[in-house]
Amino acid sequence: xxxxxxxxxxxxxxxxxxxxxxxxxxxxxxxxxxxxxxxxxxxxxxxxxxxxxxxxxxxxxxxxxxxxxxxxxxxxxxxxxxxxxxxxxxxxxxxxxxxxxxxxxxxxxxxxxxxxxxxxxxxxxxxxxxxxxxxxxxxxxxxxxxxxxxxxxxxxxxxxxxxxxxxxxxxxxxxxxxxxxxxxxxxxxxxxxxxxxxxxxxxxxxxxxxxxxxxxxxxxxxxxxxxxxxxxxxxxxxxxxxxxxxxxxxxxxxxxxxxxxxxxxxxxxxxxxxxxxxxxxxxxxxxxxxxxxxxxxxxxxxxxxxxxxxxxxxxxxxxxxxxxxxxxxxxxxxxxxxxxxxxxxxxxxxxxxxxxxxxxxxxxxxxxxxxxxxxxxxxxxxxxxxxxxxxxxxxxxxxxxxxxxxxxxxxxxxxxxxxxxxxxxxxxxxxxxxxxxxxxxxxxxxxxxxxxxxxxxxxxxxxxxxxxxxxxxxxxxxxxxxxxxxxxxxxxxxxxxxxxxxxxxxxxxxxxxxxxxxxxxxxxxxxxxxxxxxxxxxxxxxxxxxxxxxxxxxxxxxxxxxxxxxxxxxxxxxxxxxxxxxxxxxxxxxxxxxxxxxxxxxxxxxxxxxxxxxxxxxxxxxxxxxxxxxxxxxxxxxxxxxxxxx
Numbered sequence: 001x002x003x004x005x006x007x008x009x010x011x012x013x014x015x016x017x018x019x020x021x022x023x024x025x026x027x028x029x030x031x032x033x034x035x036x037x038x039x040x041x042x043x044x045x046x047x048x049x050x051x052x053x054x055x056x057x058x059x060x061x062x063x064x065x066x067x068x069x070x071x072x073x074x075x076x077x078x079x080x081x082x083x084x085x086x087x088x089x090x091x092x093x094x095x096x097x098x099x100x101x102x103x104x105x106x107x108x109x110x111x112x113x114x115x116x117x118x119x120x121x122x123x124x125x126x127x128x129x130x131x132x133x134x135x136x137x138x139x140x141x142x143x144x145x146x147x148x149x150x151x152x153x154x155x156x157x158x159x160x161x162x163x164x165x166x167x168x169x170x171x172x173x174x175x176x177x178x179x180x181x182x183x184x185x186x187x188x189x190x191x192x193x194x195x196x197x198x199x200x201x202x203x204x205x206x207x208x209x210x211x212x213x214x215x216x217x218x219x220x221x222x223x224x225x226x227x228x229x230x231x232x233x234x235x236x237x238x239x240x241x242x243x244x245x246x247x248x249x250x251x252x253x254x255x256x257x258x259x260x261x262x263x264x265x266x267x268x269x270x271x272x273x274x275x276x277x278x279x280x281x282x283x284x285x286x287x288x289x290x291x292x293x294x295x296x297x298x299x300x301x302x303x304x305x306x307x308x309x310x311x312x313x314x315x316x317x318x319x320x321x322x323x324x325x326x327x328x329x330x331x332x333x334x335x336x337x338x339x340x341x342x343x344x345x346x347x348x349x350x351x352x353x354x355x356x357x358x359x360x361x362x363x364x365x366x367x368x369x370x371x372x373x374x375x376x377x378x379x380x381x382x383x384x385x386x387x388x389x390x391x392x393x394x395x396x397x398x399x400x401x402x403x404x405x406x407x408x409x410x411x412x413x414x415x416x417x418x419x420x421x422x423x424x425x426x427x428x429x430x431x432x433x434x435x436x437x438x439x440x441x442x443x444x445x446x447x448x449x450x451x452x453x454x455x456x457x458x459x460x461x462x463x464x465x466x467x468x469x470x471x472x473x474x475x476x477x478x479x480x481x482x483x484x485x486x487x488x489x490x491x492x493x494x495x496x497x498x499x500x501x502x503x504x505x506x507x508x509x510x511x512x513x514x515x516x517x518x519x520x521x522x523x524x525x526x527x528x529x530x531x532x533x534x535x536x537x538x539x540x541x542x543x544x545x546x547x548x549x550x551x552x553x554x555x556x557x558x559x560x561x562x563x564x565x566x567x568x569x570x571x572x573x574x575x576x577x578x579x580x581x582x583x584x585x586x587x588x589x590x591x592x593x594x595x596x597x598x599x600x601x602x603x604x605x606x607x608x609x610x611x612x613x614x615x616x617x618x619x620x621x622x623x624x625x626x627x628x629x630x631x632x633x634x635x636x637x638x639x640x641x642x643x644x645x646x
Contacts, residue, residue, distance in 0.1 A: 025606060026552070026577055028545035036204045037526050045203040046524070050531025051517055058522060060085045061198050061223035068230040068288070069174075069191065069305060074184055078195055079123075079169040082223075084158070088201060092158045096201075096209045097150040100193030101172045103212050104179065109147065111474055112214035115175050115183075122196075123169035127155060147211035150196060168196050177377040180214050181390070187337065188306040190376040190390045192383070197300070198223070200420075202522055210422050215483060216473025217421035217428075220299035222520055230290045231305050233278040236271060238311075238335045238374045239303035240386045241295030249289045254281055254311075261313035262331060267349045271311035273338050281311075295386065297520055299418055302385035304374035309335040312349040316356040321365035330356065330366055336375035344400045348373055351443075355405040358439045362508075363412050364516060371411065373404050384410035398444070405439040406432055417518045424525050425473045425483070426548075430491020437492065450496055453489040454632050460485045461634060466551045469494075470525070493632050494547045500630030501543070501581070502536055510535035542579065542604055552577035556625050557638035559609065567613040568620055572598060575638075579603035580631050582610070589619040619643070 033041075040046040044055035065080035086092055102108055105119030125132050125143055132152065135142035141155040158164045172194075177185040182192040193212075200208045200221045208219050225241060246255050254270055261268035271281045278284045295301060314332045321328040334348040352373050360366045368387045376383075376390035382403040383390045389407035391400075412435070414421055414428035421428050437449035460466050460481060467482040469491060476483035499507040514531040517523075523531075529544050546552055555576035562569045572582050582598040598610050614620075625639040633639060 025603075025608065026550075027604060027606065028542040028550070028579070030541045031526075031529060031544045031549070033526055034204075037524060040203050043203070046527065048530055049534040050514065050527050050529075051534075052521055052527075056521070057087045057089070057203060059087055059198075059201050059221055061221065062226075063195070063223055063301070064226045065195055065301070066228040066230075067191075067194065069189060071184075071189065071232065071235070071305075071307075074174045074176075074189075075171060076174055076191060076194060077171040079167075080195065081165055081167045082196075082198065083163055083165045084198060085163045086158045086160060088203070089160050090206075091160065092201070093154055094207075095152045095154060095158070095164070095166075096199040096207050097152065097166075097196040098193075098199055098209075098212065099145070099148055099150050099196055100212045102145070102148040103214060104172075104175050108213075109211065110214045111478060112180060113178070114180065114214050115178050117173040117175045117179075119172065120196075121171045122150075123171065124167070125150075125152070126167035127152065128165055129167070130155060149199070149209050149211060151209075166196075170196065177392075178379050179377075181380060181383040182302075183377045183379060185377045187308050188304060188374075188376055190302070190304045190374065190380055192300075192302040192385060192390070195301075200522070204524055208420065208422075210472075210474070213474050215476070216423075216425065218300075219420040219422050219522075220418070222297050222299055222418065225293070225295045225298065225301045227293045227295075227301055228290050229293070229303060229305075230288045232288050232307070233282055233285050234276070235289075235305055235307045236281060236309040236311055236335060237291050237303050237305050238309075238333055238372045238388055239291070239293050240298060240301040240388055241293035242369050244292040244294055245290075249283055249291050251280055251282060258313060262315060265315055265317075265353070267312050267314045269310070270313050271309065273310060276307070276310070298368075298386035299415060300385055302388055302390070304335060304376055304388070304390060306335070306337070308337045309375070310338060311335055312346075314349050314353055316353045316360075316366070316371070318356060318360040319365040321367055328365065330368065331370035332356065333370055333372040334374075335372070340375050343395050344397045345375060347397065348400065348404065351401045351404045352408060354443055355401075355408045355439055356411075358405075358442050359409055359412060359435060362435065362438055363512060366411060367416065368411065371408055373407070382407045384408075384415070386415050387411070398447075401443055402436065402440060402449070405443070406436040409435040409439070412515065416520060417515050418520065418522050419518075419528075420522070420524070422473050424470075425487035426469045426491040427523070427525060427528060429487045430469075430489075431495070433488045433492035434495045450492070451629075453492040454496065454629075456489040457485055457493050458632055458634060461551070461553050466490075468551055469548045490547075497547070497580070497631050498532070498540075498543065500628070506536060542600070546578050550577070553634045554578040554580055554631055555634045555638075556580070556582050557635070558623055558625060558641045560611075561620075561623060561641050563616065564613055566616055568616045569611055569613050570623060571609055571611040572625065573609050574603045574607070576634060583626050583630070585624050585627050586614055586620060587622045587624070589621045592618065 045053045047053050062083045067078040099120045101120035104117040143152045175183045257270045312334045315329045332352045336345040356371050372388040376392045378392040380390035380392035384407045409432040413431045419427035440447045440449040469486045553576045557573045559573040560571040581600045584596045587593045623641040
C-alpha cells in the first residue's frame with residue numbers, strides 16, 4: 001500500500017496523485033550485528049536495548065608511577081608499578097601494554113608526519129616481583145615488543161577474580177613540537193602517553209591491541225593513579241588528578257591565592273607575571289620539587305610543565321553531581337605564557353568556566369575535581385586527557401573558546417563514556433563537535449557552528465571525496481580530509497538530522513540517557529544505535545545504515561509546480577540516494593502558510609517522485625523544502641520555488 005501524505009493542521013486540501021513508476025534505487029538494509037557483539041548478547045554482557053547487560057564486566061588497574069623530567073636534556077625517566085585486576089570470566093595467560101612513545105622509534109609504522117626520537121627505552125619489567133626477559137622462543141614467560149605493543153607472557157595465568165602486579169622502569173626523549181598531541185618547544189613540555197599503559201581487554205574484542213600509528217586515537221581502560229612528578233624548582237605543573245602536596249611545592253602566596261580561587265567565581269591570578277620562579281611561584285629546592293597527584297576511575301594521566309606559565313583559577317558550578325540536592329562546584333585552571341595574552345588566553349579561565357557549566361547543563365554534571373586548559377606546543381592543536389587539555393597554536397577569541405569548549409567537551413565523550421576512538425572515531429569526536437556547537441551558540445549568542453559542520457561535510461560530499469563513518473580511524477585515505485569530515489563534521493550533522501527527525505526534547509532525553517548508561521563503561525557502536533532505537537521507540541535502522549555505513553547523499557527537489565483547475569499540483573523528487581522525510585512549506589501572499597510532510601516510508605518503498613495538490617487561493621508566493629535546514633541537502637538551489645514577480 002502506498003503511504004499517505006502527512007499534513008500539518010490547517011492544510012486546505014490534499015489530493016494524492018499516482019506517481020510515475022519509480023526507477024530502481026538502493027534501499028537501506030538493516031544494521032547487522034558483528035558476530036562478536038552477538039556473542040556478547042548471548043553471554044549477557046550486552047543487550048539489544050542499548051543497556052549494559054546483567055553480566056557486563058570490565059577490567060581495572062591501579063598505577064603507582066614516578067617520573068623525573070629533565071628539561072635541559074629533554075628527557076623523562078620513569079618507574080612504577082601497575083596492579084591489574086581480572087574481572088573477566090576468562091583466564092589470561094598474556095597481558096598486553098601499549099608503549100605509545102614507540103610511535104617515535106625509527107622503525108615505527110606511521111600514517112602521519114612524525115619526528116623520530118628513539119621511542120621508549122624499557123629498562124626492566126617484573127611480574128609479581130620476578131624479572132622477565134625478552135622471549136627467546138615460542139614458549140615460556142617473557143615479553144615481546146611489536147609495533148607499539150608490549151606483549152607479556154605470564155609465568156602463571158591470571159584467573160577470573162585474580163590480579164597481577166607489573167613493575168617497570170623506562171625513559172625516552174620528549175619529542176619536539178611536531179609530534180602529534182604532545183611534545184616540547186623548549187618553553188613548555190606537554191607529556192602524554194609517557195608510561196606503559198595496559199591495553200583494553202573487553203567483552204566484545206578481547207585484547208584491543210591496535211598499534212598507534214599517529215592518526216587514530218585511543219581506547220583506554222579505567223584505572224586509579226598515584227603519580228609523583230619531579231621537575232625543577234620554579235616550574236609549574238597542570239595535570240590530571242588532584243595535587244596532594246601543595247604545601248611542599250607551592251609558595252605560601254600561591255597557596256593562599258589558590259585557596260581563594262576555590263571559593264569564588266571570579267578569576268584569581270594564582271601566579272602572575274611577577275610571581276613566577278622559585279620562591280615566588282614554587283617552593284625552593286635546587287634538587288627539584290616532587291608534585292604528587294591522585295586520580296580515581298580515569299582512563300589516562302597527562303601533564304603540562306613550564307617555568308613560563310601564568311596560572312589562573314576559578315570555579316564552575318556543575319549541578320548536583322553527588323545527588324545530595326545541592327549544586328556542586330569544580331575548580332577551573334588555565335596555564336599559559338605571557339606572550340599568549342595577545343591570543344585571548346587572559347580569557348581562558350572564563351571560557352573554561354562557561355564550557356563546563358554549559359555542558360553540565362546540556363548533558364549531565366561534570367564529575368571531576370578540576371578542569372584544566374594548558375597552553376601547549378603547536379602540534380597539540382587541541383587534545384584531551386582526563387581533566388586536562390593541551391591547546392596549541394595561535395587563536396583569536398572565537399577560535400580559543402571553540403577549542404576549549406570542544407576539548408573540555410571530551411570530558412564527557414570519551415573520558416566518561418569510554419568508547420573505542422581508534423575503531424569508531426565518530427563515537428567521541430562527532431558527539432563532541434555537536435556539543436561544541438551548542439556551547440558556541442550559547443556563548444556567542446546564536447553563533448551557528450552547526451552550519452559550518454554541515455557545509456564542511458557537504459563540500460566534501462559534492463567533491464566525491466567522502467568516506468563512510470564506519471571505518472577504522474587508521475584506514476582513511478592518507479593526506480585527505482575524509483577522516484576529519486566523517487568523524488567530526490558529518491557525525492555532528494547526523495546528530496542534527498536525528499534531532500530534526502524526532503524533535504529536540506526527545507532527542508536530548510535519549511542523548512543524555514545513552515551517555516548516562518555508559519558512564520565509565522565501554523559502549524560499542526551497536527550500544528549507541530540500540531539505545532536510540534529503544535529510547536525513541538522506533539527502529540531507525542534505515543537512518544543508521546544511510547548515514548553511518550554509506551556515502552549516499554540527500555537531494556530533494558521541487559520538480560514541477562503546475563496549475564490544475566482551482567488547485568496547484570506540486571511534484572517533489574527525491575534525487576539523491578539518502579532517504580529522509582520531505583518537509584514542505586507553502587507560503588501564500590496573505591502571509592499564511594501550510595506545512596506538509598512526505599514521510600520517509602515513501603522513499604523507503606522505492607518511490608522517486610510524489611505529487612500532491614493544494615488549492616491555489618490564496619495566491620501561492622513560494623514553496624520550499626526544509627526551510628529550517630534541518631537535513632543536509634546537497635543542492636538547496638532546487639529546494640525553493642517562487643511565483644513569478646516574487
